[in-house]
Amino acid sequence: MEGEARPGAGDATTGAGAPEPAERGGARGVAAVGRATGRGVNSAFLLARRAASAEGAGETGLSRLIELHAFNAAGDAAVAISLAGTLFFANPGEARGQVALFLGLTMLPFAIVAPLLGPFLDRFSHGRRWAIGGTMAFRAFMCWLLADAVASGSLYLFPTALGCLIASKAYGVARAATVPRLVPPELTLVKANSRISLSGVVGAMLSAPLAALAVSFGPEWSLRYAFLVFVGATILAILLPPRVDATDGEEEVSLTGRREKLRVPPAVVFALRCNAGLRLVSGFLFMFMAFLLRQHPLPGWEHRSTILMGLVIGAAGLGNTLGIAAAALLRRVNPAVVVVVALVADAIAAVLAALLYGLVAAVALGLTAGIAQSMGKLSLDATIQRDVPDAYRTSAFARAETLLQLSWVIGGFLGIAIPLEVAGHVVPKLGLGILAAVTVGWTLFVLLRRGGGRVEPVSAT
Template identity: 65%
Template sequence: MSTPRPVPPPGERPGERHGDPDRAGRVREAGQAVGRGVRATGRGLRGAARAGGRAGRYTVRQARRATRAEGAGDSGLSRLIEMHIFNTAGDAAVAISLAGTLFFQVPTGEARGQVALFLGLTMLPFAIVAPLIGPFLDRFSHGRRWAIGSTMAIRAFLCWVLATAVTTGSTWLFPAALGVLVSSKAYGVARAAAVPRLVPDSFTLVKANGRISLSGVIGVAVSAPIAVGASFFGSEWSLRYAFVLFVVATILAIMLPAKVDVSQGEDQMVLHGPSDARNPRRNRLRIPASVAFALRANCGPRWLSGFLTMFMAFLLRENPIDGYRTEVLLAIVIGAAGVGNTLGIALASLLRQVNPTKTVVVAAGAGAAVTLVSALFYGVVPLALLGLTAGLSQSLAKLSLDSTIQRDVHERVRTSAFARSDTLLQLAWVVGGFVGIAMPLHPRLGLGIACAVLTGWFVMVLASRPARREEDAPSTAVR
């Protein structure tokens, strides 16, 4: 007679107590497998963390080695490059935060009026900075490090103010944003004034500025994804991230080599005025015709950059191309401009033996030509080509201007020349942005008018080209 199997208590399944040993073994094996999986996952995570740490340290070492190559470490240029990386990283974070706050959270009509006022107010400080910043730095050149550091510290403070204004809707939003923009442009002028003092003997000034510009591209590329990720938690977090970057940049600015403040052997630049036979020194310090021509040619690509930045931001929001989201279209245009800018920097080494005067002419004409193509065949591909050309022409034109200043401007006034030229180019950008805001949001009409403006300016630049004998002969400003 068989023995009846025990009945498990209520709520207990068969095999969970003493019966069904096979099932109990399977449960133990499953638990052990889970334990092994957890341990393997932990080891994998630790290995990945160690590999990531090694890769990060290797990347930092390689980056520092690159910035210090060819004597840049000994001259102090590497410190300026490292500082510029944090500067552009902070500017990228501010731009990403304000793009969501300024353009995509305000009705189109209201945003256009506010941004127009924003740019209008921006023009006034630059109208004062243009004639003053160069002479000021020449007169008080012992404070260049503190001037650069001040532009960083001001932006750090204003980013913290902006973070609060964005969340509370404070009226300080636009004044603080204006202050960030002005401080950013003032930094560009102050940095340009400091670069000639840090150029290694094996460098040309064009190469030094190209390396600094390339470091800025790297700073934007690294910082932009972080800022975008922070902005998902709110625009104020990307601004707080920018605050940290500008604080670090302020410290790096103060740590620049002391020779940045050395002013021995420098004089003030005279931008215009008739020749004075009784005062040869004044003639020697006048800006050469070749530099004035290169500066005029640069204004066209810089104007186009400002125009496209503002015009496309509103146009693609109000009239997006069918099948594409506004954010995607803006990313295409802005990304193409960034690629063009980087490509121009990379090509600078190949164009060293090319006449800078011809290069600025080609760059100015290319912008007008591609704007016409975009107006006639409006679409995603022409817009991407327009962004690429705008970035490429602006980059090459600026590097050609740097080369011309290095070749034709006396060393004792080169600092002031860079400060003045950068300020004037920033003014051209602001004017282009203002025109882009005021333009009707019709793609072919707006781009057609932009093409007409650029073509007219291009013709004027060609008409003002210096005679070949004046272009090729040594300038009166050459030492």
């Protein structure tokens, strides 16, 4: 009859257009998960901010630099994820010659940063906020251009990618030279550097899933996401505290004036030599083990070579994070002792890997190399920040980064040059034995030459 309600018609709970109970329950579950996730992210963010401001870092402004570095690492992670399948190693079967070309290309940013940008930033150290902000803004611009280049396959893909790398290295040396101006009395330089590095690890970990989600729509979208991150980083750089630009007690250097050459302090020379050995081991391990484990997996891992590579190379990444965390937690760290212990530990791990080659030995070598490299680098940074005057500090960092990258490249070249087979037989112990011999020899050289030898100048006129 007219006016009677037909079964199911217009029923708010059982009508055809109404959601089923299971659907309503699912929607409530999703909403609950969303709210819980939001609360978790908010709590984690507040906890991270409190940790960044602890021990006087909030009062001096170091906490702002820590937050800025997290943004920097987040943007770098997005760029790396976007380019991973576009620019470098798109084909997992890359020939050794192409990998060698890649190793050579990694030196190009340092060829510009060391002789040009380092001295330039030193001459204008009173505008370091704008210098750091400029590197961020330049990377944002390059990411926007790079996104268009990736989408269209344009010829300016490589120049824009190189521009991102150069700006990233320029930021690194400018940021490292700025740290001593912001370190509170409660913190040592090693601990301050480790806290900054740890924020970079956290920033990259949080950014990587977002970048991976963006790249699923196309590699250009991850780069556009990176553009937004670097825009935010530019604003954070400009908002750094005024003491970043303080020049009280510092030497004024004119644009056309001449600067006397600064002799590198012996402690810096010693730390550089130790870190050069650590980087050589890292470069060798990455390249040699990547080829070895892909072409000749360990017994029982023949059909799981990718997982095997992930275990060994991933152990190095885990070690790097553990080294940063350990330096952040230790109350007092002597940089001169740390670099020696790190180099000796690498030498011992290389010898054991050569004698006892297997999964455990390879993972132990990767883990040791990661811990040693991170703690050695933090100690080197602290030594330069402590012993090199501010007027030359950026140049010192630029040249140190160039030397360390060169050491990594030499290790990588050595790793791809050593044959994996001799007379038709796989001999992984040959390559690892050469690494052990080189590492032990370099360790002895560094320890015997400690405090001696000619001291090179940091900066030319």
